[in-house]
Amino acid sequence: MLYEPSGYDPNEWPDSYWRASCLPLPACPPLQGETQAQVAIIGAGYAGLNAALELVERHGTNVVVLDAAQPGWGASGRNGGFCCQGGARLDADQITRCFGREAAQDWDRFEARAIARVQDNLTRYRIDAQTTEPGELALAASPRSWARMQAAPVPEGGALLDRAELRAQGLNTAAYLGARYVPCGFGLHPYAYVTGLARAAQAAGVRVQGDSRVTEIVPHGDGWRLRTATGAVIARQVLIATNGYSDESLVPWLHRRILPAISNVMVTRPLTAAELDAQGWNRSLMAYDDRYLLHYFRLLPDNRLMFGARGGLSFQAHSVARFKQRARAEFELIFPQFRQVETAYSWNGLVCLTASLAPYIGPVEGAKGLWVALGWHGNGVAAASEGGRCAARGMMGARDAPPHITRKPPPRFIAPRKWALAAAMAVAGVMDGPLQRHD
Ligand SMILES: Cc1cc2nc3c(=O)[nH]c(=O)nc-3n(C[C@H](O)[C@H](O)[C@H](O)COP(=O)(O)OP(=O)(O)OC[C@H]3O[C@@H](n4cnc5c(N)ncnc54)[C@H](O)[C@@H]3O)c2cc1C
Structure with missing residues (x-):
């Protein structure tokens, strides 16, 4: 391990x-x-x-x-x-180049079927998983990524939202310049x-x-x-x-x-209506940013904010505490009006990457x-x-x-995996640059 x-x-x-x-x-x-x-x-x-x-x-x-x-x-x-699309780190162009056009379409169908499968499971087995409003928001964290987003085709049923539109729709943050809305997926417990x-x-x-x-x-x-x-x-x-x-x-x-990697989540205490209004964030839409070391967040049915961040290289207490501190600082930068809102729960776990x-x-x-x-x-x-x-x-x-x-079958990792992960995170950090306020 x-x-x-x-x-x-x-x-x-x-x-x-x-x-x-x-x-x-x-x-x-x-x-x-x-x-x-x-x-x-x-x-x-x-x-x-x-x-x-x-x-x-x-x-x-x-x-x-x-x-x-x-x-x-x-x-x-x-x-x-x-509950969203994903599962691979290859985009459609890479899949087409490596496996052909049919494989790219096959993967698209799988992603759609996978979301429908979860919905079907919830219905069929009568699971109350507190599902939220449908759709997800990809937020642009830099002028370059916002320009890229604006240049890319908008998927069917989707939309591009600039800062003013985000604010008008109850999706206001201090850190993002715009977003692409995609009408698929939903949040669940x-x-x-x-x-x-x-x-x-x-x-x-x-x-x-x-x-x-x-x-x-x-x-x-x-x-x-x-x-x-x-x-x-x-x-x-x-x-x-x-x-x-x-x-x-x-x-x-x-x-x-395989390359197991740590992902982290924190959940705040329930936010009051006044706090939500002050920030201008009161939708339950799933949202994530387009940084390599991404942040993902959504408002839960009892008005707590769930905030996730990828990163960390150890389960040692001091390392976990340091990462928590960093994630909390980023949370406060994105949502400055929630600065006084305590973190009620925070934890981490392992995801699995392949070469x-x-x-x-x-x-x-x-x-x-x-x-x-x-x-x-x-x-x-x-x-x-x-x-x-x-x-x-x-x-x-x-x-x-x-x-x-x-x-x-995925090939074996050749380099020592923790070093490779540390190096990849360092490169990702440089490419992302510091998270900045744009308000
Ligand atoms: C913090 C965090 C946030 C995430 N957020 C999202 C998200 O929002 N959306 C999303 O799509 N994905 C998310 N993921 C990823 C998602 O949770 C996983 O991809 C998914 O749950 C994997 O499911 P699984 O059944 O393959 O494995 P797991 O749910 O990890 O289950 C593996 C099980 O194997 C058992 N096990 C291991 N070894 C043995 C053994 N020798 N004998 C018996 N049992 C064994 C373990 O006890 C464990 O219960 C997140 C992951 C983490 C950690």
Whole structure:
């Protein structure tokens, strides 16, 4: 594992607003003794639980899901709740150049389907995830990026908004010069969503076992044997859906193929109507800026502001505290009228990057029946949900179910990954320049 053990400790729940504001899922018991299943899934986040639901509902498969902690302990229970496009770091031109035009269209369709999938899950499994108004806002943080935004075609149903229009629409900040609105996606309560999926999976007959870290996967007959501290599963097929929390020693093939990175979130106390009016920000639209080390934020249904920032290289207390301080200063620069508003919760977690800049949904080379679905590049609410479903269909024989760009195994990172990440962040910081007020 790339970071300090504290970042992976299943007994350490984050100081998360989501968990504090949602009925907890009754603890899923650990695996006891030896059991059999057609498919064993490692990881009870969006990817693993969606795969389990697909397998049991569409294929009548006998499924066990194992999590080292409890469902939603990973990124799925602690993210910003932006259900939006994304999942890869490749843009349409790069996809077209590397994989062809059809692959770019295929990825577009996947992104749209992924958002629809989350909506469908919420409806079908009756999950109240406090969804917000639809659409998202990409904010321009510099004159150059605003000029670029104005020169680019506006997507269908979208709009360009300058500072005056942003102010008129209740989207006023001190830091951004304009924005592009895209009418897709919505905000949700991420922990309510993932625990709702876990309940639905249990109701459909999936065995969801918590406190069951898989410590070994070995070939067994024509399948696999997975070991935990208190039991074992013998399964024909296995799906590894552990994303940023993956233990690379479990499967040597995985070693150095992923780059877990830290993302951070803070949530304020509820803002008063007067505070919101003073700032001129009172919409629940999802918003993010176009910096490499981006900020993302949205107003929650109880008028708290959720504010996220990418960055940080360690889970050590002093490093986390330093990053928190920086994120708070940036929050105050963007929203000067909220300067006096306390941070009520703040936490972090791991996302998963790959050197191919795309997720991987496919088999582990040379290991029959062993599949992987991960690498959502910090945008997995929608992508991991649909990606988990694609993995399940692929394991059942539909090899073309995963989108084209996700079928190529990511190459291994060659440089020491923490150094590479530190260097990439330093370059990103220089390219971004300091965040500035433009009011
Ligand atoms: C702070 C933060 C903010 C984010 N904001 C957004 C956002 O707003 N929008 C968005 O789209 N995405 C966001 N993301 C990313 C998104 O949350 C993830 O891409 C997504 O949740 C990944 O889901 P997953 O099921 O693949 O993995 P996870 O939800 O991370 O689940 C992996 C699970 O695997 C388990 N596990 C690991 N090893 C083992 C083992 N050996 N045995 C058993 N279990 C194991 C872990 O306990 C964990 O529960 C954010 C992430 C973070 C951390």
